[in-house]
Amino acid sequence: MPREINGRPIIENSDGPVLTPCAPGSVLARLGDKWTILVISLLALSPDRPMRFSALRRGIPDISQRMLTLTLRNLERDGLVARHYYPELPPRVEYELTDRGRSMLGPLAGFTDWIRGTWQDIEASRKAFDAGEKG
Amino acid sequence: MPREINGRPIIENSDGPVLTPCAPGSVLARLGDKWTILVISLLALSPDRPMRFSALRRGIPDISQRMLTLTLRNLERDGLVARHYYPELPPRVEYELTDRGRSMLGPLAGFTDWIRGTWQDIEASRKAFDAGEKG
DNA sequence: ACATGCTGGTTCCTATTGGTAACTGTTGCA
DNA sequence: TGCAACAGTTACCAATAGGAACCAGCATGT
Numbered sequence: 334m335p336r337e338i339n340g341r342p343i344i345e346n347s348d349g350p351v352l353t354p355c356a357p358g359s360v361l362a363r364l365g366d367k368w369t370i371l372v373i374s375l376l377a378l379s380p381d382r383p384m385r386f387s388a389l390r391r392g393i394p395d396i397s398q399r400m401l402t403l404t405l406r407n408l409e410r411d412g413l414v415a416r417h418y419y420p421e422l423p424p425r426v427e428y429e430l431t432d433r434g435r436s437m438l439g440p441l442a443g444f445t446d447w448i449r450g451t452w453q454d455i456e457a458s459r460k461a462f463d464a465g466e467k468g
Numbered sequence: 469m470p471r472e473i474n475g476r477p478i479i480e481n482s483d484g485p486v487l488t489p490c491a492p493g494s495v496l497a498r499l500g501d502k503w504t505i506l507v508i509s510l511l512a513l514s515p516d517r518p519m520r521f522s523a524l525r526r527g528i529p530d531i532s533q534r535m536l537t538l539t540l541r542n543l544e545r546d547g548l549v550a551r552h553y554y555p556e557l558p559p560r561v562e563y564e565l566t567d568r569g570r571s572m573l574g575p576l577a578g579f580t581d582w583i584r585g586t587w588q589d590i591e592a593s594r595k596a597f598d599a600g601e602k603g
Numbered sequence: 604a605c606a607t608g609c610t611g612g613t614t615c616c617t618a619t620t621g622g623t624a625a626c627t628g629t630t631g632c633a
Numbered sequence: 634t635g636c637a638a639c640a641g642t643t644a645c646c647a648a649t650a651g652g653a654a655c656c657a658g659c660a661t662g663t
Contacts, residue, residue: 352506352528356587357580365500366650371487378485386611393487397652402612412593423610423659433586440582445492447575451568452491458547502621521640532622537641558630558639 363411368396368404370445376414376430377438383417383427413437498546499576503531503539511549511565512573518552518562548572 364370375392376384384392390401405428408414413434419425430438499505510527511519519527525536540563543549548569554560565573 351526352510357583358500358502358505360583360587360590361496361500361505362502363500365493365496365498367493367497368651370493370496375485375487387609392485398611399613399653400651403650410594410597411590412597426611433589436586437582440579444575444579447572448492448495451571452495454568455495455546459545462545462547522638533641534623534643535621538621553640559641561640 360411363407364441366404368393368400369408371396372401372404372408373413373430373434373437373441376428376434380430380435383429386426386428389428408434495546498542501539503528503535504543505580506531507536507539507543508548508565508569508572508576511563511569515565515570518550518564521561521563524563543569 364373371393372389375389386401386405389405390396390398393401396404405414405416409416412431414428415431417427417429419427499508506528507524510524521536521540524540525531525533528536531539540549540551544551547566549563550566552562552564554562
């Protein structure tokens, strides 16, 4: 029996441990939005050279300009992506993973591998569940 | 250079690979909501015996009845949690992780460990970023 | 001078999510 | 007769996510 979970000490009551909202949920929520994983994946594929805004857009054809901007801002805010502005003519902006961002790739891959291996089963469960709801 | 990412084949264009929304985002979005990780963590702490609805509520004091119900339904829908209904008096409902749910704990822990180790730095980055925005 | 395109960003709108509060019914207890 | 515990459901409200459309600076082509 661990003495803490999600970085918080476990408080026991008559039923067992007591948990409150915690850090992992906050990070998973950020990564779980529609585009963040794709932006990270794309930047991870270009480890040696930074990528321009327009190259990221072309790499994720369905993303809008606004959502790419917001996704990059949020990643920059968390220190996972670095933004480099070059005031040339025309101005150039490049993005790349920070050391922190790169340090995340291994653990994240371990989990996304599980998702990929289980995804077909999860989709089947969802369909079966939704079908049973109607009947 | 991998030939696929997030379970999708990579399509190259002049800039590099092209990605579209994918399964990992869908699962991360589910796990990334406010309560799901807590419910899974709590169920993982009780591996041998199922937990009742009211025990889960006591284990997560801040969650409302409605949000616990919704969270459990979504986990049941994905086949990660099993719901057992006993039509006794009063009715009893018990929840436990399925085999699929338990198979997720290892990979998920690898990632949440990274989050726990990095969380302080991420919070510091967020504060610094938000402070810089205003000035 | 003028159109066009690339750059990053903004405004406005809607759909989804998370939240509180109140209601359903049942049984056991006083 | 009234109340609490059980496991929800329903109604309604606020915040967020995501999308289309638009904006402004600067370049090139003619």
